[in-house]
Amino acid sequence: MRILISGGSVAGPALAYWLHRYGHQPTIVERAPAVRDGGAAIDFRGSALDVLDRMGLLADMHRHQTRMSAMTLVDDGGAAVATLPAAAISGELEVLKADVTRVLYEATRDTTEYLFDNTITTLDQHPEGVRVGFERGEARTFDLVVGADGLHSTVRRLAFGPESRYLRHLGIYGALFTTTNLLGLDHAGLMYNTPGRSALAFSARGNSELRVGLSFVAEELAYDRHDRTQQEEIVAKHFTDAGWEVPRLLEAMRAADDFFFDSSSQVLMDSWSAGRVALLGDAAYCAAPTSGRGTSQALIGAYVLAGELAECADHTTAFARYEQQLRDYVERNQRHGRAAARWFFQSPTDEAVDSLAEVVDDHVPLKQYRSAS
Template identity: 60%
Template sequence: MMTKNVLISGASVAGPALAYWLHRHGFHPTVVERADTIRPGGYAVDFRGEALDVLDRMGLLDGIRALDTEMGDATMVDAEGRPYATLPSAVFAGDLEVLKGDLTRMLYEATRGTTEYLFGDSVTGLTEDPDGVLVTFGHAPPRRFDLVVGADGLHSRTRALAFGPEQRYVRHLGIYTAIFSLDNYLGLRNTGQLYAAGGLAANMFTARANTEARAALHFAAEDLEYDRRDPAQQKRIVAERFAGEGWEVPRLLEEMAAASDFFFDANAQVEMDRWSEGRVVLLGDAGYCAGPTSGRGTSQALIGAYVLAGELAASGGDHTTAFAAYEREMRGYVTEHQALGREGAERFFMPAPTQEVLDLLAAGAPENTRTEPVRLRDYSATAASS
């Protein structure tokens, strides 16, 4: 095998999933993560199609199923909290749905014994030569790796270092979202409530067997200038947008102000002509984010990790061959999901949708009926011969 030591930047979903498969194929993965530990919290994520096969091949599917949110239909409400329509779960959930924090914890537990994790650190420089990449870190001493994988999300530092500034690749979808945890003070049971009003939407769903809840506040806006490291500023932006709104919004703003797991970001996509540069390659949202409105981000991360590791094994570690094959396998799948993400963003703020419209979305919406399959090769035989 020509390539052995692989640095992965990012310990959300794509990074640990790739570490799992790299170890299975005989590589030595190291994961660096800016946070001090695996990030808790987060909204629910869902799995569709071949992503379930990947989880099954990892031996994690039964454990993931045990964490299923079992979310049923949700209720659309007006400013006074009066229900006016039912949102079928098929519109917002995939074949299986779990809290993102539960998924990342499970992936970490599945890899911590075979992968070196560097928490509280990040990549600051990449210098490539014919034999590898010299990587500098914010805290750890410089180290050499055979390959570097950017699995560090929409605002990927790896992508910026290897490909150039974020503005070249990130396409804003016109939506910002804040997510945080709170008590299930409404007493909801395996359901949620949603409120929409002219470029604004708020929702609250139950979590952890109805003992908790997750809230999300969405608003339409073009590119905003703010400090991504300043949650207090971000909370003020959200509070100003939702000031004076009805339903439970005043209470949600109070809960948001006190939330310790607050998350805020733009809904956006990453569009790139290629996902690799020399010995550096991008995985998941860092290279091809489809946007939350696609409902496919987690599936893309899991499938991309499986394919990338498998192609590296099949090529005997020849990264040039492997990266080209990885992109051929994934490109059509990603292109379709990005189209779904744009379509979802365009209809995100439907004013008071009727029950007929919601039922049509559940029965025949593109996000539920159309998919470009990705071929999940069995890489075990090629890995054994490499």
């Protein structure tokens, strides 16, 4: 089948990898002009490591491991008040998101048609396929379309309706950016929490960089998602009078090349498919960054979706079985994401720290699908 995937970050390329192995022709359309850089450090847990292994990419990912030590929580003056174990923060394997995307791109670039700097504008389903209109270039017909285009998925909007129906705001906003390692950290992270606000900084890329996250509690905010200055003002306003190194970090934010700002939200849907269109990863079941499991979900989801398409006689059965296998796992992660969001902004008591370290089952029984070519 010719299968169009919208989104070339984690879920999209992982799906393309498996589809090709099962003999399909994947095309990825990605809004960014090239493979995306920047972003957080993300971790893989449980069955996601088995999927990486089955893709032959586990060793590659290990080569990019961040090797972070425990995260220290600090007070106004920078004194340590508590420690979060590395396993709770970094999972079993932690890699910068840019490196994850790069590894997946390298593994698929020769077998997948990539359309960068483009987006789907229309989806028109008919019994034999889906007619897809693009922002740039001719309309084309595909057998199936998969939306792996993240929290604000365009495919979801076109095939399922406005995102307000599916997004659940957890009451937190966060900015993320990269600067020089101005705190002199050595494979380490610091977190400064006061009720309602959290500043996080960790060293990256051999300690040459500092990745910074500034998060705060807020009711849903109205702002222009394309107006960076406005978003910076919102962040600065919420961190007025904050202690520790926050004033320096706010200064660095304004000069950063890769400023990112968004709400911490989950995607809750009754069904992840409609006809010949299915959703995958954050687009379908975002568990929010606080869950620390979005990347694992995206990888496992891609493995199961492609495997079911290879095994089932038709896409309708495959989509239903994909969903049956992952519902429990996804709901577990989403519960954890909500729980972690609650304690995140309390004072860092030992009790709060323990709740983050709580054991969550990261395993899904992974079927062996028919042997891939």
